Amino acid sequence: HQAKLTLDPAFKVAPVRRRTFGTFVEHLGRCVYTGIYEPGHPSADEDGFRGDVLDLTRELGVSTVRYPGGNFVSGYRWEDGVGPVDQRPRRLDLAWHSTETNEVGVDEFVRWCRKAGAEPMMALNLGTRGIEAALDLLEYCNHPSGTALSDQRIANGSKEPHGIRMWCLGNEMDGPWQTGHKTAHEYGRLAAETARAMRMVDPSLELVACGSSSSSMPTFGAWEATVLEEAYDVVDYISCHAYYEEKDGDLGSFLACSTDMEYFIRSVVATADSVGARLKSRKRIDISFDEWNVWYLSRFQNAAPPADWPVAPRLLEDHYHLADAVAFGGLLITLLRNSDRVTAASLAQLVNVIAPIVTEPGGRAWRQTTFHPFAQASRLAAGDVLRVEPVSPSYETAQFGEVPLLHAVATHSEEGTTLFAVNRSTDGPLSLEIDTRALGGARIVEATTLTDADVYARNTADDPDRIAPRAKPDVEQDPARVLLPPVSWNVIRLA
Numbered sequence: 001h002q003a004k005l006t007l008d009p010a011f012k013v014a015p016v017r018r019r020t021f022g023t024f025v026e027h028l029g030r031c032v033y034t035g036i037y038e039p040g041h042p043s044a045d046e047d048g049f050r051g052d053v054l055d056l057t058r059e060l061g062v063s064t065v066r067y068p069g070g071n072f073v074s075g076y077r078w079e080d081g082v083g084p085v086d087q088r089p090r091r092l093d094l095a096w097h098s099t100e101t102n103e104v105g106v107d108e109f110v111r112w113c114r115k116a117g118a119e120p121m122m123a124l125n126l127g128t129r130g131i132e133a134a135l136d137l138l139e140y141c142n143h144p145s146g147t148a149l150s151d152q153r154i155a156n157g158s159k160e161p162h163g164i165r166m167w168c169l170g171n172e173m174d175g176p177w178q179t180g181h182k183t184a185h186e187y188g189r190l191a192a193e194t195a196r197a198m199r200m201v202d203p204s205l206e207l208v209a210c211g212s213s214s215s216s217m218p219t220f221g222a223w224e225a226t227v228l229e230e231a232y233d234v235v236d237y238i239s240c241h242a243y244y245e246e247k248d249g250d251l252g253s254f255l256a257c258s259t260d261m262e263y264f265i266r267s268v269v270a271t272a273d274s275v276g277a278r279l280k281s282r283k284r285i286d287i288s289f290d291e292w293n294v295w296y297l298s299r300f301q302n303a304a305p306p307a308d309w310p311v312a313p314r315l316l317e318d319h320y321h322l323a324d325a326v327a328f329g330g331l332l333i334t335l336l337r338n339s340d341r342v343t344a345a346s347l348a349q350l351v352n353v354i355a356p357i358v359t360e361p362g363g364r365a366w367r368q369t370t371f372h373p374f375a376q377a378s379r380l381a382a383g384d385v386l387r388v389e390p391v392s393p394s395y396e397t398a399q400f401g402e403v404p405l406l407h408a409v410a411t412h413s414e415e416g417t418t419l420f421a422v423n424r425s426t427d428g429p430l431s432l433e434i435d436t437r438a439l440g441g442a443r444i445v446e447a448t449t450l451t452d453a454d455v456y457a458r459n460t461a462d463d464p465d466r467i468a469p470r471a472k473p474d475v476e477q478d479p480a481r482v483l484l485p486p487v488s489w490n491v492i493r494l495a
């Protein structure tokens with residue numbers, strides 16, 4: 001197969017948004033307990049945070065971290081998680097049929113974020129709670145001092161305000177599985193009134209209204225329109241959530257799953273802009289794609305729920321193979337390609353729960369296959385996102401019809417240009433010619449590929465680097481040309 005694309009700094013889409021490289025920590029399974037937090041672990045610090053996980057989080061290049069859910073947040077009382085740890089209540093977590101010990105709460109989470117060099121992004125409970133609890137949490141977190149709740153935070157050991165800028169107005173409120181699930185109209189009103197009240201405290205907050213839990217929700221499209229009709233003036237973002245998996249052995253469709261993400265983004269942008277037009281508003285609503293990943297949801301749905309309200313059970317612990325990482329890389333490329341409107345995103349999740357980082361309690365932490373596309377893109381995407389105008393052969397998929405074999409995006413800064421490219425072909429390499437004429441003599445200075453002869457190969461505790469980016473020897477200059485192996489994620493740097 002042969003393909004071509006053009007790198008031209010004039011084809012700007014938008015600046016690279018650091019918040020594209022956000023992740024998510026939910027009180028779910030072992031994401032918090034034995035994930036980020038495990039006092040007694042050999043690498044634990046004075047706060048009980050695992051040092052190995054902190055190191056890997058920094059290496060992953062995480063910008064924001066959404067917390068504490070997810071479905072969990074819709075039954076959460078934030079007050080349970082502050083103050084002396086030995087006095088915190090244990091509660092039933094209805095979302096995950098688990099027991100929440102509350103050893104970690106908002107103060108610990110913000111402390112962990114500071115150590116990880118990440119920005120906290122807080123989700124509010126608009127399922128079982130509402131405006132008052134949202135305002136209380138905002139005052140607790142962000143007010144400097146001199147009020148009941150800000151002084152409580154200081155007494156609990158956080159003298160400085162947490163300064164949380166981004167707030168999610170609930171989670172997946174369109175989903176019947178959500179505690180306190182609402183109609184679009186009910187939710188739109190609550191989101192708007194919560195946002196208005198929060199802006200009375202601080203007009204500069206960045207607020208995210210819940211969009212659809214997937215593009216296949218029955219209310220998709222209508223939900224966004226109704227919610228934004230109520231909340232357009234007082235929110236900044238509408239959220240999108242999407243998870244993909246290989247179904248019935250259809251690898252071709254799975255590798256093309258970013259086609260759905262692209263459709264999702266375009267549809268939500270069109271819906272938001274049409275509400276804006278009807279409201280005669282010049283304001284633009286952006287997308288916070290605040291849950292995305294490969295997730296073998298059908299396996300989870302088919303498993304029996306845990307019967308006895310366990311603490312930090314093994315839930316949603318998907319172990320990703322090479323093909324998962326390539327599909328994942330395609331999703332990341334789609335997020336970057338849409339950086340004009342997708343200005344924040346959160347990979348769901350960070351540790352153990354459908355995550356790029358895996359730990360064993362008391363033992364090792366290692367990188368899943370999906371760690372690598374994320375870490376490379378976060379490290380190397382800089383400056384502006386460029387359109388690359390690929391010309392590529394296509395293939396037929398059962399789910400999405402004709403799809404190009406090549407999926408790519410580039411970024412450009414004074415330091416150079418980086419191309420991120422996926423070859424979706426399962427049957428052969430793709431010879432890619434890169435038109436670099438507009439780059440004034442730039443040459444390929446580095447090229448890596450993530451691939452394997454076995455597309456279902458995984459990393460394990462004993463073989464943690466089986467799947468990792470390897471330098472590509474087969475690079476040609478003048479004209480620049482690289483060979484992308486079948487089912488591969490590739491990063492090519494030019495300077």
Ligand code: AHR
Nearest residue numbers: 026070071072171172348
């Ligand atoms: O990330 C796992 C779950 O997926 C989240 O709790 C929920 O918001 C979504 O359905």
